[in-house]
Amino acid sequence: MEITLILLIVAAVSVGALMKSVFGFGEAIVSMPLLALLPIPLQTSVSLIGLAGLTVALLTVFSGWRHIERPVLIRLAVSTVIGIPAGLALLHLAPAIVITTGLGIFLIAFGGYSLFKKNLSRAIQRPLLNNPGWVLPFGFASGVLGSAYNFNGVPVVVYGTLRRWNPDRFRGTLQAHFLISGVFVVIGHALGGLWTSDAFLYYAYSLPAILAATALGVFLNKRIPAHNFERYLFVVIILLGMVLVFPKS
Template sequence: MSITLILLAVAAVFIGALMRSMFGFGEAIVSMPLLTLLPIPLHTSVSLIGLAGLTVALLTVFSGWRHIERPVLIRLAVSTVIGIPVGLIVLNTIPSYIITSILGIFLIGYGAYCLLKKNLSKAIDHPLLNSRGWVWPFGFVSGVLGSAYNINGVPVMIYGTLRRWNPERLRGTLQAHFLVSGVLVVAGHALGGLWTTDAFVLYAYSIPAILLATALGVLLNKRIPARKFERILFVIIIALGILLLFPRG
């Protein structure tokens, strides 16, 4: 790998880690599309972001542990385990260009959902998905998306939004889920043969960037109006999703 490629990969990891530490989510959603635009094998990108995401989770989970929805977290963990092998099968059997196209469509839909959810929340004045059983499909999808795309937090965020959790409960449960599912996803990547030497080399170079991004994100989170930056983030997510739909030579 060239120095330029390493620096670009580290920059992608840094931006994703900064988004996660600022908003409580968004690392893989930002980093994965950026990495797929580089001449890096998809398996290397997936395992790199899995390791980076687990590192960020370890650094941030303790700040919100008091607000964790523990019964939900347990059910999420169990259903995530069931979904992880399905995601690995998808990753190992479907061509990478199809996966990146699916990821692009998913990002466009998710970004649009996040931009509209404020109006949706106003229209809904009571929590939805009151049955405890609803957490199982969301956890399963989290496992599938986590092992295939490292986007294991998106289903949980959607679930929490529909349940109308307050920001502290949503952020705390998300961070705890990232830690638990991160361990499971990284283990799945190892057992599924996704780990490569290049992934560990890039991860080693990325560690200082992850530490800096985490500290900077916590600082910015306290000083910058998060809602304004969330809208910008979701617009960027949609733009990245559109970019992934264009064929690349």
């Protein structure tokens, strides 16, 4: 196994862990396209990021526990579990080029949404989706995207924005959802045959970097103007999506 490949994998995973610990979400959005550019199977990348995301969630969930919106979290957990098998089926049945292209399109769409969501939030003067049932399709989408791409947090980010959660409720509920859904997603990966010896080996190599990146992210979260850094980061996400949609021949 080449040391260069291992270092690149560790770097991709640690950048994602830093993203999640600073902003509360997004490690797969950063790490998955970077890993897709490396010569490792997609299934290995998915299971690796699943393990890494669960690790970060375990390390960060307790700081926002008292701000969790528990009724929403319960509905999210139930509907997420229902969506996990659909995501696993998508991962096994769809050709790799379809998955990576779909991943790139999704990154471009999500990055564009994230860049303009502040204008959207200002335009919305009251919370939307007040009916408790609205959380169910977002939870289902979280299960599908989580088991297929490890993007289980993205639908919850959209839902929380439309509900106009305050920052503490947003971060606390999101981290708790990551912890619960992350456990189910990792179990789904195991039952779906995605776990490989390479994934665990890469995870073992990456663990010290994950711990360091999480500690650094918690430190930075309290000391940097996150809105500026976030804007630049979402531009990078869009560019990474373009790389996946328009790969070099």
